[in-house]
Amino acid sequence: MTITESINNLNPAPPRVAGLPVLGNALDFLNRPMEFFVESYHKYGPIFRIQVLNQKFVILGGLEANRFLAKAPDEMFSSKPLFGGFAEEMNAPSSIVALDGEQHRHMRKVMQRGYSKSGLSPHLNNMAQITYQTAHAWKPGEIIFARDAFQRLVTEQLGTALANHSASEYFESIRYYLGTLLAVLVMKTQPRIILSMPRFKNARQKVMEFAQIVLEEHRQPGSEHDPDLVDDLLAAVDWNGDPFKENDLLAATIGPFFAGMDTVANTMGFMMYALLKHPEVYNAIEKEVDEHFADGIPSYQELPKLQTLYAATIETLRRYPVAGFSPRGAMQSFDFAGHHVNAGENVIFVNGLTHFLPEYFPDPWNFDIQRYIPPRREHKQGQGVFAPYTLGSHTCLGAGIAEVQLMVSVGALIRAARLELERPGYELKVRQMPIPGPDFNFKLRVTELRNM
Numbered sequence: 302m303t304i305t306e307s308i309n310n311l312n313p314a315p316p317r318v319a320g321l322p323v324l325g326n327a328l329d330f331l332n333r334p335m336e337f338f339v340e341s342y343h344k345y346g347p348i349f350r351i352q353v354l355n356q357k358f359v360i361l362g363g364l365e366a367n368r369f370l371a372k373a374p375d376e377m378f379s380s381k382p383l384f385g386g387f388a389e390e391m392n393a394p395s396s397i398v399a400l401d402g403e404q405h406r407h408m409r410k411v412m413q414r415g416y417s418k419s420g421l422s423p424h425l426n427n428m429a430q431i432t433y434q435t436a437h438a439w440k441p442g443e444i445i446f447a448r449d450a451f452q453r454l455v456t457e458q459l460g461t462a463l464a465n466h467s468a469s470e471y472f473e474s475i476r477y478y479l480g481t482l483l484a485v486l487v488m489k490t491q492p493r494i495i496l497s498m499p500r501f502k503n504a505r506q507k508v509m510e511f512a513q514i515v516l517e518e519h520r521q522p523g524s525e526h527d528p529d530l531v532d533d534l535l536a537a538v539d540w541n542g543d544p545f546k547e548n549d550l551l552a553a554t555i556g557p558f559f560a561g562m563d564t565v566a567n568t569m570g571f572m573m574y575a576l577l578k579h580p581e582v583y584n585a586i587e588k589e590v591d592e593h594f595a596d597g598i599p600s601y602q603e604l605p606k607l608q609t610l611y612a613a614t615i616e617t618l619r620r621y622p623v624a625g626f627s628p629r630g631a632m633q634s635f636d637f638a639g640h641h642v643n644a645g646e647n648v649i650f651v652n653g654l655t656h657f658l659p660e661y662f663p664d665p666w667n668f669d670i671q672r673y674i675p676p677r678r679e680h681k682q683g684q685g686v687f688a689p690y691t692l693g694s695h696t697c698l699g700a701g702i703a704e705v706q707l708m709v710s711v712g713a714l715i716r717a718a719r720l721e722l723e724r725p726g727y728e729l730k731v732r733q734m735p736i737p738g739p740d741f742n743f744k745l746r747v748t749e750l751r752n753m
């Protein structure tokens with residue numbers, strides 16, 4: 302298969318996936334998107350069209366599609382159709398997710414250090430402590446709703462590590478505000494009217510109050526903390542050379558929650574499920590963390606040397622990609638794999654589709670950590686094969702943080718408590734909410750409290 306470099310209007314449009322009258326492909330798209338895309342890829346090839354009620358999308362998936370996205374010039378695809386509404390709602394034109402081109406590159410540079418693994422480095426022990434305290438507030442026999450518990454944990458860790466401020470008091474508001482924005486403005490699965498309702502307005506006010514407090518604390522001369530993302534934002538200028546506007550600073554201060562809360566918490570849920578279904582892996586991780594977490598958390602450079610914990614983290618990101626789709630607006634016409642796409646069309650790159658192709662990951666729906674242990678090393682097969690953080694200009698800026706946070710949190714949780722599935726035969730249901738995550742009713746039982 303080759304990517305056509307020159308534009309050829311005579312190339313046919315991508316094939317349309319058969320669907321129902323009116324609904325089109327809505328049911329498959331909303332309920333089992335990855336399975337649907339993988340099936341359609343095998344049937345129609347690496348580019349096809351779908352219809353979801355009155356919306357039309359061109360879907361691209363597979364290795365060539367990932368590499369196409371990776372090398373696409375900045376002006377070809379825009380994130381604005383996806384995240385522009387979010388930036389508008391916050392009146393924050395510098396929101397990194399909604400920018401493209403030069404302005405976007407500038408914002409990434411400003412935020413690079415704050416979102417890096419090394420920036421997180423002084424906070425690893427603290428992240429583990431938050432996990433230990435969470436686990437030790439539970440009682441043996443208690444049933445835990447995993448999604449809720451992990452969201453709280455991850456939010457608290459992100460607040461402490463990236464803004465040097467606890468977010469626990471504001472958790473409910475942050476969750477409701479961001480979840481509603483995602484559903485209404487990004488995924489468009491809920492009506493806009495929700496944004497004018499008192500519950501949303503109250504949540505918004507609380508979230509802004511939190512961000513304002515964080516900014517004020519960082520503005521105090523002599524405030525003593527390890528430099529973080531907010532310090533970098535306050536010291537930086539926008540692409541015109543002016544200090545950032547207050548709304549941009551507020552939006553950027555809550556950015557880590559927007560980007561990390563659901564992604565990390567959902568992945569953590571998937572990981573705990575997979576480990577409890579594979580007790581030999583769970584037990585091996587317990588042994589590793591008992592040995593290596595006893596005197597504090599290893600450095601981020603050392604963490605991947607805990608081979609089982611690392612392999613299980615990578616396998617969870619592969620098998621359960623929570624951000625396996627990258628929606629974009631086509632700003633220019635382009636040709637791909639012999640098909641023509643017009644400027645203005647809505648495109649979704651299914652960056653996670655390669656994770657389910659047996660030529661790269663044999664028996665792809667099976668959770669198997671041996672994939673990453675030499676000599677297999679299936680995540681190192683070249684650009685675009687393992688792609689949980691997507692590719693191209695908007696590649697996850699917090700990918701390093703995500704992996705370290707997952708390893709520290711799951712490792713510390715396993716060290717602090719013994720957990721089991723509420724029902725031994727439980728089979729996980731995945732909910733799109735709006736990104737894939739374990740069903741709200743995914744429950745764990747605490748059987749024993751262990752070390753701290």
Ligand code: HEM
Binds near residue numbers: 459695
């Ligand atoms: C399992 C965890 C995570 C996954 C799978 C993930 C995945 C992704 C993906 C696929 C994107 C691109 C979205 C798009 O443009 O369509 C993205 C963007 C981003 N992520 Fe993550 N993410 C994770 C966790 C985090 C964390 C913990 C942070 C920071 C606290 C973070 C910060 C960001 C930022 C700032 C962007 C915007 C980058 C840009 O637009 O240039 N992510 N993430």
